[in-house]
Amino acid sequence: MVRVQLKSFIEFQHPDVKVFDLHEELGLACLIDDGESATVYLNELRCRSWRREDHPFVYAIRWFSEHQVIAWLVEYRAAVISTDSWDLLSIGRPEKILLSNNRIFAGYGDEFTTRAIPGEVEINVVAVFSRDGQPEFGLDEIFCNAKYKGTIVELNAGYTFGERLIFNAYSADYLWALDAPSKSCKKFPIPFETTLIDVLSGDDKQAVAIMGYHAPFELAVFDLVSETSSKQDFAPVDAALTDAGFVMSEIKFQPNSTGKIIVSDRNKAALLEFSGLP
Numbered sequence: 001m002v003r004v005q006l007k008s009f010i011e012f013q014h015p016d017v018k019v020f021d022l023h024e025e026l027g028l029a030c031l032i033d034d035g036e037s038a039t040v041y042l043n044e045l046r047c048r049s050w051r052r053e054d055h056p057f058v059y060a061i062r063w064f065s066e067h068q069v070i071a072w073l074v075e076y077r078a079a080v081i082s083t084d085s086w087d088l089l090s091i092g093r094p095e096k097i098l099l100s101n102n103r104i105f106a107g108y109g110d111e112f113t114t115r116a117i118p119g120e121v122e123i124n125v126v127a128v129f130s131r132d133g134q135p136e137f138g139l140d141e142i143f144c145n146a147k148y149k150g151t152i153v154e155l156n157a158g159y160t161f162g163e164r165l166i167f168n169a170y171s172a173d174y175l176w177a178l179d180a181p182s183k184s185c186k187k188f189p190i191p192f193e194t195t196l197i198d199v200l201s202g203d204d205k206q207a208v209a210i211m212g213y214h215a216p217f218e219l220a221v222f223d224l225v226s227e228t229s230s231k232q233d234f235a236p237v238d239a240a241l242t243d244a245g246f247v248m249s250e251i252k253f254q255p256n257s258t259g260k261i262i263v264s265d266r267n268k269a270a271l272l273e274f275s276g277l278p
Contacts, residue, residue, distance in 0.1 A: 002219070002232055003276040004240035011268045013044060021062045021069070022262050022269050029069050031061055040069060040081060047083055062097060062257035070097060070104075070257075078106075089133035092121035099257045100160045103136070103180055104129040107155025110170070114153055125169060126155050128180050139178070142185045157200040157209065159259020166207055166224070166259075168197050175207065175222050175229070188227035192220075199253045201261045201272075208274050210237075210253050210261065221277050230278070237272075244270070 008024050020030035027043040038058060039049040047069070057073045064070040064080050072078040076093040079086055095109035106129065108122040116123035124138025142148075150172055158167030165178040173194045174187040196211045197220070205225055211218040219232040241263060242248060250265035253272075261272040 002236045002274060004237050005273045005275065006240065006244050006263075006270040007273060009244070009268065009270040012266075019058065019061055020264075020269070021060075021256050022271060023063045023256055023258075024260070024271055026063045026066060028269075029061055029063050031058060031071075033058075040071075042067070042069070048081055048086075060097075062099065064099065064257070070099070072097060089129075091129050091133055091135075092127070096155050096158070096255075097257075098158055098160050098165060098255065098259050100163050100165075100180070102131060102163060104131060104133065105158070105160060105165045105178075105180075107158070107167070110153040125152050126165070126167065126178065128165075128178075136180065137183050139185065142178075142183065146185075156194070157197045157255070157259075159201045159207070159255065161202070161204050164204065166200065166202065168194050168200060168209070171195060175224070177224065190220075190222070190229050192229075192231065194220075199255055199259075199261045201255070201259055201274075206277060208261075208277065210234075215248060215251070232277070 008022055010028050014032055017030045022028055029042050032039050037049055037051055040047040055074050058071050059073040061069045061071045068080050068082045070078055070080050072094055078089045078091055078094055091106045093112050094106040096107035098105040106127050112122040113125050121127050124140045127138035128136045152169035152172050154170050156168045156170045158165055163180040167176050173190045176187045178185045197209045198213055200209045202208050207222040209220040211220055217234050219234045221232055222229040247265045252264050254262050256262050263270055263272045
């Protein structure tokens with residue numbers, strides 16, 4: 001039976017928290033927008049504020065280090081923000097950002113990938129950068145070398161483990177493992193449609209996906225060693241969240257900076273972990 005564990009449980013101290021990240025070691029980073037100004041708080045301590053008209057399009061924030069967050073879309077770019085700095089990164093116009101200890105994995109949405117031309121980073125769909133934003137490589141380079149014939153247009157969901165990115169891309173029913181040190185990528189097919197994968201988490205042996213953007217949700221498990229996959233009963237997850245006081249009609253799932261699954265409703269959030277999987 002699937003066992004569900006909730007970690008790093010927090011209750012929001014501000015009623016308007018919509019943009020936030022929850023990390024098992026670093027805690028809660030959130031952005032509060034009152035309509036005139038935006039303020040980033042790190043564990044309830046004010047980090048930085050700015051006028052909304054200066055940077056109106058902060059789509060998401062993620063922990064970058066103990067005293068920094070990475071934010072996007074900031075003028076359709078990403079920035080590393082701290083108390084005394086605002087450093088724009090030259091990583092294109094990402095829709096999703098996942099982090100490892102040494103790298104930034106940027107995923108681009110179809111709005112930009114389908115219009116990108118050779119030389120533009122968005123053409124990669126997924127690109128890898130150093131922590132200071134220096135380009136390393138992208139999927140386009142790997143696909144060209146491997147003569148991959150398929151087409152993907154955006155990163156759907158993913159997580160990092162070590163210096164690897166495990167991900168699903170739209171629209172291809174595969175799970176991909178992108179290894180940054182070796183600049184290699186392998187995939188295996190999934191015997192069901194993966195379009196509705198919302199979040200994906202796991203390690204180097206097993207991945208778990210929650211499928212669907214509202215109830216009824218589905219749970220899928222991927223064995224990265226045997227390259228097999230199956231759907232599982234979502235009921236244990238539903239029961240664990242209900243028992244913890246989450247309002248299921250308000251439930252949202254999102255990845256944190258490394259792709260661990262954050263579950264939240266209007267008042268609280270926690271990291272969702274699984275064990276006892278087949």
